[in-house]
Amino acid sequence: MVAVNNREKCLYCGGCVSVCPVMAIELKETQIVIDKDKCINCGACVRVCPVGAMEVKK
Amino acid sequence: MKYDKEWDVIVVGAGPGGSKCAHEFAKRGMKTLVIDKKQEIGAPKRCGEGLSMRWIRITGQKPNPKWALQEIRGAVLISPRGKKVVIDTSKTGQTGYIIERKMWEKELAAEAIRSGAKYMLKANVIDLIKEDDTVKGVVVERDGKEEQYFSKIVIAADGVDSRIARMAGIQTTIPLTECDSGYQYEMANVPIEDPYKMELYFGKEVAPRGYIWVFPKGKDIANVGIGIIGSSEKTAKFYLDRWLENNSRFKDASIIEINAGVIPVCAPIETMVANGLMVIGDAARMINPIHGGGIGSAMEAGIIAAEVGANAIREGDVTRDRLMEYQKRWHEVRGKEFERILKVRKFFEKLSDEQMEIIADAVDPKVLVELGHGKGLATVVKALIKASPSAAKFAMSFLK
Numbered sequence A: 001m002v003a004v005n006n007r008e009k010c011l012y013c014g015g016c017v018s019v020c021p022v023m024a025i026e027l028k029e030t031q032i033v034i035d036k037d038k039c040i041n042c043g044a045c046v047r048v049c050p051v052g053a054m055e056v057k058k
Numbered sequence B: 001m002k003y004d005k006e007w008d009v010i011v012v013g014a015g016p017g018g019s020k021c022a023h024e025f026a027k028r029g030m031k032t033l034v035i036d037k038k039q040e041i042g043a044p045k046r047c048g049e050g051l052s053m054r055w056i057r058i059t060g061q062k063p064n065p066k067w068a069l070q071e072i073r074g075a076v077l078i079s080p081r082g083k084k085v086v087i088d089t090s091k092t093g094q095t096g097y098i099i100e101r102k103m104w105e106k107e108l109a110a111e112a113i114r115s116g117a118k119y120m121l122k123a124n125v126i127d128l129i130k131e132d133d134t135v136k137g138v139v140v141e142r143d144g145k146e147e148q149y150f151s152k153i154v155i156a157a158d159g160v161d162s163r164i165a166r167m168a169g170i171q172t173t174i175p176l177t178e179c180d181s182g183y184q185y186e187m188a189n190v191p192i193e194d195p196y197k198m199e200l201y202f203g204k205e206v207a208p209r210g211y212i213w214v215f216p217k218g219k220d221i222a223n224v225g226i227g228i229i230g231s232s233e234k235t236a237k238f239y240l241d242r243w244l245e246n247n248s249r250f251k252d253a254s255i256i257e258i259n260a261g262v263i264p265v266c267a268p269i270e271t272m273v274a275n276g277l278m279v280i281g282d283a284a285r286m287i288n289p290i291h292g293g294g295i296g297s298a299m300e301a302g303i304i305a306a307e308v309g310a311n312a313i314r315e316g317d318v319t320r321d322r323l324m325e326y327q328k329r330w331h332e333v334r335g336k337e338f339e340r341i342l343k344v345r346k347f348f349e350k351l352s353d354e355q356m357e358i359i360a361d362a363v364d365p366k367v368l369v370e371l372g373h374g375k376g377l378a379t380v381v382k383a384l385i386k387a388s389p390s391a392a393k394f395a396m397s398f399l400k
């Protein structure tokens, strides 16, 4: 299970990056990049996203 | 564009904090490079665009109609049941503007450039160069290539999604309950009763632990936004959309821009410096924890960091101990105030909607204004306990 970003919903605000405890997320201008090996599936990014653009998927 | 490899200072982030800091370094004769990953300074904005005069003054700017769109002389606070508390600050001088942030941020950058700073855009800082536990420069991804740039000091002004400080070993992750999830529409054709006042709507159903704002940007344009507790199950977008759909005032209005962002409403980070590095602004979580304004404090921190940093470079000592002067001075000018404001935030988040009504009825609006500066909490607590003795159980502890 890892966090997955939905590009159609995402507004590239970087909010999810600020709550990720393991620095698994990076905002590259208009792209959210998630390091699958680092993600510990904590769900913080899913909760904080203002538009529900993060999901935890299998 | 080609850039020199060696600099006195590299500022990561061309937000208000980074640009003001770069301006102050450049004014002191320091060779300064600002790097931002975005292709346009100021966009997309993560902001309601409210800026008070005291912060405009520290930039040395005069309100310019190009970016100072609407003068603000007060606010209307709307309680959960709809009671309006009108605050007029025109006599106390606590005025401000709703600005066009993109224009204004570019103007800040232009001022830094006129003083000698250089800017590099669409360049992502992906790592720090370190030697003997000291930051010596940055690794940048630009034009599909990796490049290295060296400097005596690196400033982490990289905003809420800061990774630079973490690369230097400083812990900056924000706990979910210590940040707000924010969402906003800029809307046109919004009926505005008094363009000189900001409107703030409170209530657990409206915005859990936060508020909805309507900031007028002229006679019928407004930023309509929301901040809610970061751990909320439903999204900020859900709450704002629901409020707008149930509000006939907005039936003829429509959206011209969509914004989002996370607002740290926590205490600032404990350590703001490392060998060769200083952290400023949102990256250091320097936001007013009650209203979420952070433009001004980011610039203020940038000014202090540049004063300390330029001296440190001249002395040839950029160690953590030397740069610690920045952190000390920041705490002297702003730290205590932010501590008090954090206490105000913690008090308000314990209130039920009924208790909020009691306060709206019982407390002088002048006192409510001061809460944003961390003053007057004792008056509010006492008024609440007087009207609702059962609140004493939790409220008493806030009198200490």
Ligand SMILES: Cc1cc2nc3c(=O)[nH]c(=O)nc-3n(C[C@H](O)[C@H](O)[C@H](O)COP(=O)(O)OP(=O)(O)OC[C@H]3O[C@@H](n4cnc5c(N)ncnc54)[C@H](O)[C@@H]3O)c2cc1C
Binding pocket: B012, B013, B014, B015, B016, B017, B018, B035, B036, B037, B038, B042, B046, B047, B048, B049, B050, B051, B123, B124, B125, B126, B157, B158, B159, B160, B161, B162, B163, B182, B183, B184, B225, B259, B260, B261, B262, B263, B280, B281, B282, B283, B287, B292, B293, B294, B295, B296, B298
């Ligand atoms: C919805 C919302 C409403 C708000 N409303 C207000 C308001 O009305 N008034 C107010 O005062 N404040 C408001 N704020 C807060 C305010 O926007 C911030 O406090 C302010 O932008 C902080 O400035 P800064 O310079 O520290 O960071 P930022 O303005 O965030 O700038 C950081 C910059 O760093 C760049 N960057 C990040 N990482 C890298 C990297 N690795 N490499 C290169 N570049 C990088 C980013 O692209 C960005 O341009 C609001 C925030 C939100 C989310």
Ligand code: SF4
Binding pocket: A005, A009, A010, A011, A012, A013, A014, A015, A016, A017, A027, A032, A048, A049, A050, A051, A052, A053, A054, B260, B261
């Ligand atoms: S918090 Fe949500 S909208 Fe913002 S960058 Fe992350 S996924 Fe995108």
Ligand code: SF4
Binding pocket: A002, A003, A019, A020, A021, A022, A023, A024, A025, A034, A038, A039, A040, A041, A042, A043, A044, A045, A046, A056
């Ligand atoms: S689920 Fe947790 S660890 Fe994974 S990306 Fe989101 S915040 Fe980071």
